[in-house]
Amino acid sequence: MRLQAYALCSVAxxxxxxxxxxGTHDQTVAELDQARKASAKTATDFDSxxxxxxxxxxxxxxxxxxxxxxxxxxxxxxxxxxxxxxxTRGSLDTALASRRDLEEDVRKIRAETTGMxxxxxxxxxxxxxxxxxxxxxQQSYDASKQDLETKLKAEQATVASLQNDKELLITRxxxxxDELAKAQKRMGELxxxxxxxxxxxxxLADLQKRTGELETDASRAKELEQRLSQRDIEVGKLTxxxxxxxxxxxxxxxxxxxxxxxxxxxxxxxxxxxKTQEDLTKSLQAQIDKGDIKIKQVRDRLTINMVEKVxxxxxxxxxxxxxxxxxxxxxxxxxxxxxxxxxxxxxTDNVRIGGKLKEKFPTNWExxxxxxxNVVRYFxxxxxxxxxxxxxxxxxxxxxxxxxxTDAGRTENRRIEIVLFPKDLSAIAxxxxx
Numbered sequence: 001m002r003l004q005a006y007a008l009c010s011v012a013x014x015x016x017x018x019x020x021x022x023g024t025h026d027q028t029v030a031e032l033d034q035a036r037k038a039s040a041k042t043a044t045d046f047d048s049x050x051x052x053x054x055x056x057x058x059x060x061x062x063x064x065x066x067x068x069x070x071x072x073x074x075x076x077x078x079x080x081x082x083x084x085x086x087x088t089r090g091s092l093d094t095a096l097a098s099r100r101d102l103e104e105d106v107r108k109i110r111a112e113t114t115g116m117x118x119x120x121x122x123x124x125x126x127x128x129x130x131x132x133x134x135x136x137x138q139q140s141y142d143a144s145k146q147d148l149e150t151k152l153k154a155e156q157a158t159v160a161s162l163q164n165d166k167e168l169l170i171t172r173x174x175x176x177x178d179e180l181a182k183a184q185k186r187m188g189e190l191x192x193x194x195x196x197x198x199x200x201x202x203x204l205a206d207l208q209k210r211t212g213e214l215e216t217d218a219s220r221a222k223e224l225e226q227r228l229s230q231r232d233i234e235v236g237k238l239t240x241x242x243x244x245x246x247x248x249x250x251x252x253x254x255x256x257x258x259x260x261x262x263x264x265x266x267x268x269x270x271x272x273x274x275k276t277q278e279d280l281t282k283s284l285q286a287q288i289d290k291g292d293i294k295i296k297q298v299r300d301r302l303t304i305n306m307v308e309k310v311x312x313x314x315x316x317x318x319x320x321x322x323x324x325x326x327x328x329x330x331x332x333x334x335x336x337x338x339x340x341x342x343x344x345x346x347x348t349d350n351v352r353i354g355g356k357l358k359e360k361f362p363t364n365w366e367x368x369x370x371x372x373x374n375v376v377r378y379f380x381x382x383x384x385x386x387x388x389x390x391x392x393x394x395x396x397x398x399x400x401x402x403x404x405x406t407d408a409g410r411t412e413n414r415r416i417e418i419v420l421f422p423k424d425l426s427a428i429a430x431x432x433x434x
Contacts, residue, residue: 116318120360123370123373123374126373126377127369127370127373130373130392134391134393266300270299270300272337272339273297273300273302273337273340273420274297276302276333276334276336276337276420277295277297277302279333280295280304280329280330280333280334281295283329283330283332283333284326284329284330287306287310287326292306292307292309292310293305293306293307293310293326300421300422301419301420301421301422302340302419302420302421303417303418303419303420304330304417304418304419305401305415305416305417306326306415306416306417306418307411307412307414307415308411308414308415308416309411310322310323310326310416311323311326311327311371311375311416312371315353315357315361315367317361317367317370317371317374318374319374319375319378324378324382327375327378327379327382327383328382328383330379330383330418331378331379331382331383331384331385332383334379334383334385334418334420335379335383335384335385335386337389337420338386338389339422339423340389340420340421340422340423341389341391341420341421341422341423342379342385342389342390342391342418342419342420343390343391343392343393343418343419343421344372344373344375344376344379344390344391344392344393344416344417344418344419345372345393345394345395345399345416345417345418345419346367346368346369346370346371346372346392346393346394346395346416347368347395347396347397347399347400347401347413347414347415347416347417348364348367348368348396348397348413348414349364349397349400349404349409349410349411349413349414350364350397350400350404350410350413351404351410352364353367363396364396364397365394365396366394367394367396368394368395368396369392369393369394370394371394371416372392372393372394372416373392375392375416375418376390376392397413400413401413401415
């Protein structure tokens with residue numbers, strides 16, 4: 001448009017100025033025509049440029065919109081990346097804290113390992129002490145056995161003396177009156193009674209081996225007392241030699257009284273042990289139902305059999321936490337038992353110890369003994385059981401309860417047995433009398 005206006009102005013100037021000549025006029029007209037064509041082309045070019053500019057502007061607007069959308073998307077992605085970065089930093093902080101905790105746990109484990117090594121040294125020293133005590137108890141047992149044999153010989157001599165007195169009375173009765181002849185018949189009965197007395201004396205010497213027959217012996221003693229009462233009437237009619245039989249009666253009566261006391265003590269002991277078995281069975285019912293623990297009572301002897309996995313991990317002598325809970329249940333019951341000796345027995349299978357474990361336990365003897373000792377220590381230090389009641393012994397694989405050729409059999413043989421057995425009967429009777 002501006003070019004067209006410029007061209008018209010130029011034409012007007014030329015017209016106003018006038019024509020100098022026709023040639024100049026024609027030239028001017030030609031120039032004007034060229035200017036008009038140039039103006040028209042310029043207008044066309046301007047319209048084309050305008051359309052092209054409009055299209056480019058629209059494209060730029062589209063690019064602007066797209067760039068705005070891309071910017072928004074980029075900002076959203078940046079925000080997401082920032083959140084993920086914050087989460088990653090938090091996870092990293094947590095991981096670093098966990099690593100510090102692990103390092104602290106490692107330091108604690110190293111400290112505990114050092115403590116366990118010291119504890120193992122103490123256990124070895126205590127094992128030596130226990131072995132010394134065991135030797136002393138064996139010597140005491142041998143001395144007691146020798147003393148009992150001496151007493152048995154003295155009692156046998158007493159019975160022989162009674163037999164001699166009986167024969168003397170028979171000799172005197174042969175030369176007596178008719179009354180003594182009748183008494184001689186009675187003396188035959190007395191001879192049978194003397195034989196029974198001799199038999200009773202033998203049974204008394206075997207008392208600790210057959211305590212289950214005490215009630216029968218007491219019944220026989222009662223029958224003997226009745227017969228002795230009848231014999232006392234007959235003895236009054238005999239010569240002065242019958243006084244020996246009266247003394248025998250007193251001795252038998254005293255023996256009967258002693259048997260009665262021991263029988264009562266034994267019955268009370270068995271009743272207490274039965275109550276202990278019932279309490280243990282109730283406390284350990286879950287393990288008994290699984291077959292991991294067996295409790296057996298044979299009159300005055302109670303055995304608690306625990307397979308290895310209840311108390312220990314394989315190849316270890318330290319009682320595991322689950323095992324400590326089981327020992328606590330047992331300790332709560334046996335700490336009230338004061339009339340029994342408690343022996344903790346460690347048993348293994350016949351598989352030899354190998355690898356690094358051999359440095360700690362060269363053989364099954366050391367492993368079984370260490371396990372028994374650790375159980376005793378728990379009962380004394382944590383369970384409150386009287387130390388004087390305890391014995392600890394390791395038997396290794398010398399006392400299996402099943403064949404070692406199968407896994408099941410070896411599992412049964414790897415065990416701890418807690419055995420409650422009687423103390424000296426005479427001591428128990430004295431406690432009851434007091």
